[in-house]
Amino acid sequence: MKKFLIVLASIIGVLVLAVAIFLGVFAINEYKPEDVEKVDVENSQSGVLQAGTPLSILTFNVGYGALSADQDCYFDGGKTVIPESEDLVKKNLDGMSTILSREKADINFLQEVDRDAKRSYYIDELPIFQKATGQSSMFAPNFDVFYVPFNKGMGKVKAGIVTMTGYGVTSATRYQLPISFSWPISMVNLKRCLLETRIPIQGSDKELVLVNLHLEAYDSGEGKIAQTKQLMDLLSKEYKQGNYVIAGGDFNQTFEPVANSFPLTEDTKKNNKWAPGIINNSDLAEGFSFAVADNVATCRLDDHALDATTQLYIIDGFIVSNNVTVNEIKNLDEKFAYTDHNPVKMSFTLQQ
Template sequence: MQEKQKKNVTTILKAAGIVVAIAAAAFLILILVLTVTEFKPAAKETLDVGGNASGTLHEGDDFSIVTWNIGYGALGANADFFMDGGKHVSTADREQVQTNIQAISEELKTLEPDAAFLQEVDLDSKRSHGINEQDAIVDEWKDSTYSFATNYKVLYVPYPIPTIGKVDCGILTLSGYEMENAERISLPCPFSYPVRIANLKRCLMVDRIPVEDSDKELVLVNLHLEAYDDGEGKAAQTKMLKQVLQEEVDKGNYVIAGGDFNQSFSNVDISMYPQIDEDLWQPGCVDVDEFGSDLNFVTDNRTPSCRSLDQPYEGADPDKFQYYLIDGFIVSSNLTVDSVETQDLGFANSDHNPVLMKVTLGK
């Protein structure tokens, strides 16, 4: 009897060992595949500019621009997200994603900006059910030019359970004026191998609009800086952003940088959006004094630009919710800021609200 029990135990241990060995081998194969297929953009890359725009820009003209993190069409009022303390990975079915993207496109048409900076635009991702959101949005922008820069491309993100899976995502700039060229500039990545292979590769996307009868350009810089790091990544990326912008200022160009900074601005009062729970995600803060007098930070603190994803917004008490002010613009001093306004959309179709700014090009 004891001999039989020993054999049973041995059999169970062998079976368990085989299962562990198979799981370990599968994990190693996955790491190998992700390593081989890792998205490795160059320090600088020239991007395609699509579409056709008939507008021309002159000194003294007004120019309006909106920045909006659209949450890949899946982070509407119904959503929470595991990285922010929520429970879910998949936050919207295909129909909901389509509804959100259509609503976002309609809002952009209502705002009628001359240009738009969009972040978290999926091309072909599991989380947004393979919908090409760039095509869906561009189709609604008639007579425009556009460029796209990839910042998150992974064959299979193997966490959590259920997994994020395939991701192909980036930032999109649209303009009613002709953009002559576009460039992707890689930002420092704070993550080391192997975490790096399944993470974002952040970047700046620089587009140039010629200014008629002038040697100046309007330089548009779309950005989405680090979110889930210890703060060093944000700092390194912000430092590089400053260098890129200062180079353009030194050329005498008009400069507008905008997007999701994942940081507040030190010159903006955010006391109306206090941190209500230290366990929730917390943004960094850009010290605007480090950018000097040639560059001005602009946002609207009357309305939050972002909400926490630790719980759905739908059905929650809005007076007890965690809000953030992390979206906005940096503009060169040769631009006059006429207005800036965050559109209060109740986070219906994204966890961010769009921020609309109007400027005048100095003569």
């Protein structure tokens, strides 16, 4: 009996040591961004921004090039983690690049841009989108893990959000958002952020402050609430300083003005599939309003390839300060051909 206990204790000791080493490796390699970090401006442009001139901005979650209409996704209840081929990813990237080139937006917000990830066959996607727009770009990482050990072996991921523009940029800053998951899951999960870009306005001491975002998706809800509050605090601070402010991207929440446009299906409700929360008008900082549309959905559930039964949502759009006039806002009907989101394009004017 004594010998058995010694053997059992040895086995337990080995297992504990193995777990400790396993967690230690991830702890050493964990991406730990500062709360505030400067972001480099690549391919810097020198366009001059003037108040009173019509402008355009587009937001597009590019789904790391892997979530075209014929694909599903493990996170949404599907089976796929790594798409079937590198050619599929390249085809999707080409298709989205064509959209960006066609739309010629003055400002582009992109989300889920992979730089070095197994799930997209290690293609650096940023240069592809840079070529499509010819604009300067700012990249803020929000998913940087040397190896994701679960989710059917997702492996290495380095990805983030990107802002691009042809106007001269004063500065760009990454703001860390509250992390929704506790240790040890937090070591191998997203570290979501806000990407702020500041553009000077000719003949004025005010700036156009742009905030690109991709808020939490798969938490119980508290994370999105905390992240939304930090967003509103930042927007309010900038508006009180007299700046023009636009925030946009993938909120992973729908918006009160369009909350009933694409109701949850009976299948979604019955099987407890993913459903977004709602950002209400009362959640907005004072002096701000939504700029969203419901002509078509902006996102689909990826539990299966797109068909007539697919759950649709509106979770992409903009929030603008009251000194920004929205001339038009439209969800572009790309039929989810290359990603599980449709782009949203807004034309606007900075009030003089």
